[in-house]
Amino acid sequence: MFSTQLRAILAALAAFGIFGASYAGECDSVGSISIGSQAANVLEDGSVVLRAKMNINIDGSARAYHLKNRAGGALIHLCNAGEVFLPDGSRYQGSESNETCTGRFMTDVAAIGAAGWNDPTVGAVRWFGVLGQGRVRVGSNTVEGVVPVLQADGFFVSPTALIDPHFPPEDQRRYVEPLTIPAGVIRSSASLTARGVVVGTFGVAIDPVKNVAVPFIVGDTGPRVGEGTPALARQVAGLAIDPGVEYSHRYDGVVDTRRVIWVFFGGNGMSPPFTQSSVADAARAAFDAWGGETRLAHCAARSDIPD
Known part of the structure; x- marks a missing residue:
């Protein structure tokens, strides 16, 4: 009141x-x-x-997301930035639970990343808190924004809806x-x-x-x-x-x-x-x-x- x-x-x-x-x-x-x-x-x-x-x-911070999460200096866990699509047709939000966030999501991200981020036989991540580029079809799903963009210091580029078009998409500024x-x-x-x-x-x-x-x-x-x-x-x-x-x-x-x-x-x-x-x-x-x-x-x- x-x-x-x-x-x-x-x-x-x-x-x-x-x-x-x-x-x-x-x-x-x-x-x-x-x-x-x-x-x-x-x-x-x-x-x-x-x-x-x-x-x-x-989102929008140069320190928002890192593959190593807090150990890498990130302010927020990477699970808040993506949705996983798997070859069996299933999909899930990385942040759906704490257990998923720190366990299943990071395991799947490691496998998907090791396969180059766009191998339909392994799966893909639809990034939204992180800038993702390219697309791949996983099962019956076309997944957009699958290859995460890194800054020079190892943090991911984190976008916002409001932009300054004087800078390219890969530039955190x-x-x-x-x-x-x-x-x-x-x-x-x-x-x-x-x-x-x-x-x-x-x-x-x-x-x-x-x-x-x-x-x-x-x-x-x-x-x-x-x-x-x-x-x-x-x-x-x-x-x-x-x-x-x-x-x-x-x-x-x-x-x-x-x-x-x-x-x-x-x-x-x-x-x-x-x-x-x-x-x-x-x-x-x-x-x-x-x-x-x-x-x-x-x-x-x-x-x-x-x-």
């Missing part, structure tokens, strides 16, 4: 007429939409608001850097696209427990709303951005209940380059144009925002 103190401030300001009519309905819903299994309110200006968790998306840039994830959804909510546009996130509003750029796509970069999660939790974040602190800022308020403004997206300062300035300007802290306070005080 929103803080009692801030509720009192809002009430006092309203009583003195400081907000006036211009803010009276600034978070009133004019309809609702479905984003996969999630529901969201649509406001009069087309912006979208809902409550969700704050999980971590490290093409992608949004998650340790320094506050960025959110959206589901690829016709209901969001119709309202201009696409990668490169902006939003704001706030955890009512911490009351820190953090404007962000939409930097990637995923299965649902409720993921942010470590930079976003840390700031929402009241922590400083840490570009050198260690493995033990990679999930700082996680909120595992659906209490974080996510607002997506839609509208015009940002053009590259996507640096920490340029994104912060553009996201703040978009937040201020949307209504800033005052409007967000009205949204956070409402009890009818879907979760």
Whole structure:
């Protein structure tokens, strides 16, 4: 729930007429939409608001994935980056369980890699957290993105949906850097696209427990709303951005209940380059144009925002 103190401030300001009519309905819903299994309110200006968790998306980091995982310096296990396809027609997500992640997945990846990544008699991995190239038909499945791309230091290239086309796909600088840039994830959804909510546009996130509003750029796509970069999660939790974040602190800022308020403004997206300062300035300007802290306070005080 929103803080009692801030509720009192809002009430006092309203009583003195400081907000006036211009803010009276600034978070009133004019309809609702479905984003996969999630529901969201649509406001009069087309912006979208809902409550969700704050999980971590490290894709885009030069230190995200390594074949040796933590021993190689990676921030996240490789099983989170791929889906295995086997010659018997079976397929599975590497992250479906801890046992699969550290056992079966790594065993299959070792065999598939030793066979050159594209031998249909051994199997293939469809990479998504790692940049994969080429395709192969395994049984009845055509598998895309099967040969993982390595950086010079042995880490895999990790892509994001938002890109800087001035850099080639194999260059990690093409992608949004998650340790320094506050960025959110959206589901690829016709209901969001119709309202201009696409990668490169902006939003704001706030955890009512911490009351820190953090404007962000939409930097990637995923299965649902409720993921942010470590930079976003840390700031929402009241922590400083840490570009050198260690493995033990990679999930700082996680909120595992659906209490974080996510607002997506839609509208015009940002053009590259996507640096920490340029994104912060553009996201703040978009937040201020949307209504800033005052409007967000009205949204956070409402009890009818879907979760």
